[in-house]
Amino acid sequence: MPHVADVDTVVFDAYGTLFDIEDENWAPADVVRTMRRKQLEYTWLLSLMGHYQDFPTLTRRAIEYAKALYDEYNVDVENVMRRLVHLQAFPDVEIGLKRLGDGRRLAILSNGHPDDLEQLCIHAGLRARFEWLISAHEVRIYKPAPAVYRLALERTGTPRDRLLFVSANSWDVAGAGASGLRAAWVNRTGDPPQPVGGEPEVVVRDLEELAAELE
Template sequence: MPETVCFDMYGTLCDTSSVTGTLADELDAPDALVSELDATWRAKQLQYSYQAALMEEYQPFWTVTADALAYALDQWGVEADEPTRERILAAYEHLDPYPDAIETLTRLSEAGHTVTVLSNGNPEMLETLADNAGLAPHLDDVISADEVSTFKPNPAVYENAAARTDTPIDGCRLVSGNAWDVAGAGSAGMHTAWVNRANDPFEEIGVGPSIEVSSLSAVADELA
């Protein structure tokens, strides 16, 4: 039966670690330091989104991402002026799509599913990235957590996606490479697909995935 399939953007359709090229170019830093900066930036980006949601101090995800970058640079003692920081931040508008992303979106669409993005990114971030990554022509909609002024895994984000697409929440499926996102969507009543590329254990909190796969193309194998 056709579903509304909602793909997370960061870490699912697009590889957040593709910012490392920009970090290396802009900071002239060794590979080991670039790797640490990348990991800290992403970890703080997620942490700050959780904190903002829990404190009811919502800020657009672009601001959260900029604050996380500032923390990472401070943590590792890296000096970067404002123009340099802006160029590094802009890497989030040019993330590399995973090699099987477009194929997966196409196959699911051809199978009759409604295919959307559901992401913490604010609309401008998501639309720009979808265009730059070549994903936009293969999507029926782009849905942002910004519409409800909070972040995943708040149930309101998933409920809004169901309402936006005029689909019962149990007719929606979240596809995410982030286990915490899958746990949140499952708790909100969505079916889920966890793209577990690293063969990690699942979260101890929240609802487990409806299906678990190792790649995006395997999602299409399961659903198409």
């Protein structure tokens, strides 16, 4: 197995890895958690059923579900949709990307819609860090389907053994590993490992620690 530092291209998940989608500043905590849970459930359900709807559509439906469940909060669906393309990056991201991008090419591979990924990166001042913004929308199926992870190899042209996929979502790491990608798990919350799927090559607390592993 290659040493973890033997990497030419680092490919990041977006939501929960670079951008804090569970920040409670944009909605009450109950709404945030429910929206995120349903958002992921809808991607998995559609993929298993062989159907596809774009990520903004699923996100809107997840917000509407949360609004119906917690009607006491009077959730403004349109406001939440706007806020979701202006999420804050985690505190370690800017410095971590700077270090990880020293001599390496960087990309994002996300379930998010291409337009939303562009807006997220521009808002956070990170767009120049990434050579590619790669979306599951291109193959009309969501992670952890293998077709999505193959996009990272196809779009970047990086040999499989020289590419590292990075996610804070353990299910995403499991999917990437099962698809044959080298993977790093940014375990921000100290969760136990997933018992199914591929295993991460390295587990870190944040991107700065990952950068240290690759130096």
